[in-house]
Amino acid sequence: MSGYKIAVLIKQVPDTSSKAGVNPDGTVDRARAKKMLNPFDKFALQKALEVRAEHGGEIIAITMGPPPAKEILAEALEYGADKGYLLTDKRLAASDTLATAYALYSVVKYLGDVDIVFTGLQTTDGDTAQTGPQIAERMDVPQITYLEKLAVVDGKIHGVRVIEGGVQKLTTSMPALITVANSAKPLEHKRFHNVHSVKELLRNEEELANKIFTVNLDDISADSSRVGLVGSPTVVGKTWKLGEKGGSCALFKGDAVSVEVAELVDKLKADERGIEELVQ
Amino acid sequence: MSNYADIVVIADQIKNDLRPITFELLGAATDLAKKLGVKVQAIVMGYELGDIPQTLFHYGANEVFVVDKPELAEYTTLTYRRAALAVLEAMERPPHILLCGATTIGRDLAPRIAAYFETGLTADCTELEIGDYEHKGKADPAKTGLHKDCLYAIRPSFGESLKARILGPWKNPQMATARVGTMMPNEPDNSRTGKIIPVSVNFDESDFRVSVEETVYEVSNTVDLTQAKVIVSGGFGLGSADGFDVVRDLSSAFADSAVGSSRKAVDAGWIPYAHQVGQSGKTVRPALYIALGISGAIQHRVGMSNSATIIAVNKDEDAPIFQFAHYGIVGDLYEVAPLLKERFKTAMAGDVNVAKVGG
Numbered sequence: 078m079s080g081y082k083i084a085v086l087i088k089q090v091p092d093t094s095s096k097a098g099v100n101p102d103g104t105v106d107r108a109r110a111k112k113m114l115n116p117f118d119k120f121a122l123q124k125a126l127e128v129r130a131e132h133g134g135e136i137i138a139i140t141m142g143p144p145p146a147k148e149i150l151a152e153a154l155e156y157g158a159d160k161g162y163l164l165t166d167k168r169l170a171a172s173d174t175l176a177t178a179y180a181l182y183s184v185v186k187y188l189g190d191v192d193i194v195f196t197g198l199q200t201t202d203g204d205t206a207q208t209g210p211q212i213a214e215r216m217d218v219p220q221i222t223y224l225e226k227l228a229v230v231d232g233k234i235h236g237v238r239v240i241e242g243g244v245q246k247l248t249t250s251m252p253a254l255i256t257v258a259n260s261a262k263p264l265e266h267k268r269f270h271n272v273h274s275v276k277e278l279l280r281n282e283e284e285l286a287n288k289i290f291t292v293n294l295d296d297i298s299a300d301s302s303r304v305g306l307v308g309s310p311t312v313v314g315k316t317w318k319l320g321e322k323g324g325s326c327a328l329f330k331g332d333a334v335s336v337e338v339a340e341l342v343d344k345l346k347a348d349e350r351g352i353e354e355l356v357q
Numbered sequence: 358m359s360n361y362a363d364i365v366v367i368a369d370q371i372k373n374d375l376r377p378i379t380f381e382l383l384g385a386a387t388d389l390a391k392k393l394g395v396k397v398q399a400i401v402m403g404y405e406l407g408d409i410p411q412t413l414f415h416y417g418a419n420e421v422f423v424v425d426k427p428e429l430a431e432y433t434t435l436t437y438r439r440a441a442l443a444v445l446e447a448m449e450r451p452p453h454i455l456l457c458g459a460t461t462i463g464r465d466l467a468p469r470i471a472a473y474f475e476t477g478l479t480a481d482c483t484e485l486e487i488g489d490y491e492h493k494g495k496a497d498p499a500k501t502g503l504h505k506d507c508l509y510a511i512r513p514s515f516g517e518s519l520k521a522r523i524l525g526p527w528k529n530p531q532m533a534t535a536r537v538g539t540m541m542p543n544e545p546d547n548s549r550t551g552k553i554i555p556v557s558v559n560f561d562e563s564d565f566r567v568s569v570e571e572t573v574y575e576v577s578n579t580v581d582l583t584q585a586k587v588i589v590s591g592g593f594g595l596g597s598a599d600g601f602d603v604v605r606d607l608s609s610a611f612a613d614s615a616v617g618s619s620r621k622a623v624d625a626g627w628i629p630y631a632h633q634v635g636q637s638g639k640t641v642r643p644a645l646y647i648a649l650g651i652s653g654a655i656q657h658r659v660g661m662s663n664s665a666t667i668i669a670v671n672k673d674e675d676a677p678i679f680q681f682a683h684y685g686i687v688g689d690l691y692e693v694a695p696l697l698k699e700r701f702k703t704a705m706a707g708d709v710n711v712a713k714v715g716g
Binding site: 116173174175178198199204205206207208209210211213214215217218219220221222223235238239240241242243244245246247248249250253258259260263306307309310311312313314315316317318325326327328329330331334335337338339341342343344345346350351352353355356357 | 371376431432433434435460461462464465466467468469471472473475476477478479480481490492494496497499500509514519520521522523524525527528563566567568569570571572573574586587610611612613614624626629630631636637644645656665666668669674679680681682683684685686687688689692693696697700701702704705
């Protein structure tokens with residue numbers, strides 16, 4: 078077979094730019110929130126498309142979540158993925174990053190002989206950037222995190238990785254796991270002829286059955302004791318809202334802008350904030 | 358002597374330069390170790406490390422494990438993973454707590470170590486504390502009960518304006534990465550010394566599946582937000598990429614200033630990622646932070662809320678940024694910013710007649 082077998086791991090996250098499901102205090106009601114494809118994952122999809130365009134092969138989008146997460150698999154197909162796999166199982170609830178990594182690794186293993194696994198750098202809801210490297214550890218493969226550019230030559234991946242104040246140029250053998258930085262090339266919004274639109278695809282059960290596959294833990298021979306609460310070494314112990322201090326801000330409003338600005342600068346001086354030394 | 362195992366910090370160095378996060382981690386570890394009555398240990402990996410262990414003692418380490426090998430001259434995931442595992446597995450018992458920086462090294466390495474030991478890891482913490490935890494849930498009976506002196510790994514939880522305390526007391530090491538700029542380093546004490554413990558490591562051929570061709574520092578493209586004394590940032594309220602002209606213009610009023618941005622403005626493609634302040638960008642604490650058209654979502658807030666003085670300009674009086682800014686103006690930033698610049702220059706400049714170049 079020519080070309081590479083490429084897995085792209087994606088996640089459905091709450092759309093925080095939408096007002097839907099956002100409570101007045103800023104917290105999110107996940108059940109009512111509008112959902113979207115994790116924006117970081119689009120950079121991963123773009124890299125997968127680049128490799129396939131150059132070398133051929135197949136792109137398989139994988140996600141884990143409740144049944145509606147199928148929507149982002151359809152979206153991935155619209156961008157050009159060949160197939161999608163949804164891992165959905167009630168036993169996955171409350172999985173932390175380690176348990177999630179085991180579950181996603183189990184899907185990749187089930188697919189067999191994957192050459193490259195792409196993930197986004199992190200998700201916008203969890204924001205940990207841990208799941209990718211933890212999957213690589215399970216797979217016992219090398220990883221390149223924060224990848225910005227890559228070229229595949231003679232079965233090796235040459236990547237440019239962003240580090241503090243610079244870049245590292247690396248070469249790795251395959252299979253490998255790559256997390257793609259959000260400074261990489263954005264996803265080209267190109268529609269593929271074999272897919273119509275997300276909504277249309279989701280209505281077309283016949284086509285859906287050939288392209289999007291739903292599996293549970295038993296289907297992929299995953300150990301249910303390594304996922305969910307039981308398989309997670311961490312829990313969220315307590316959450317609290319951030320600083321509703323209020324009132325500590327000296328707010329200037331209602332006057333002409335020039336008056337507000339003058340009052341603010343006068344107050345800064347009166348408060349001896351030391352701003353004078355900063356002005357040039 | 359405490360019943361607890363020690364606290365271990367993995368030193369973050371590039372080309373034998375200890376990065377500031379290392380000192381911050383040692384500062385945090387010192388506080389935690391005092392509460393537990395244990396030692397602070399550091400692991401440093403690299404090649405020809407010279408007096409780096411001494412520096413680690415000056416900043417608070419009691420003992421330093423040193424893995425000094427030519428194979429570790431450049432950071433790669435698998436070689437550093439092997440070296441870190443060699444140190445950790447040589448210990449009589451796992452550390453109580455293991456800390457790494459939330460840097461491109463720590464965020465690359467820590468998850469692999471955590472997955473190897475199948476232990477908990479909390480990402481990008483902004484506070485670390487010690488405390489008790491009672492797990493009341495019965496879904497997993499093995500977890501139920503009171504756990505003393507756990508690591509409280511505290512981090513903002515996004516999309517939800519919350520801070521979350523993450524716990525993993527069931528297995529050591531309890532791991533966390535700490536966000537750059539959030540922990541306070543100790544004052545260095547050059548008379549402090551400690552025990553150096555050299556550790557040998559046997560690499561496997563498979564550890565060399567990744568090779569580094571080159572490391573390039575792009576000085577010209579780097580926006581050093583973390584060093585600027587004044588940061589003027591623009592957000593989605595600018596409305597377009599051109600809006601950053603106003604941000605840059607106001608920034609030019611200050612001698613040592615830089616331009617920052619919210620994630621939304623970066624996502625919109627108005628300004629490069631290097632300018633991003635916040636959870637997935639930089640953490641900054643300048644003397645003065647001016648936010649123009651930034652609503653103040655939690656993701657932005659954690660990156661700048663330690664700034665000495667925060668001034669916010671926003672049309673929306675209910676914008677969350679006014680909850681934590683010190684000064685605010687409700688109004689159109691396009692009107693306010695030029696006037697602010699003028700007023701700063703006339704009312705505040707120490708010597709208005711001297712025109713300075715650059716800055």
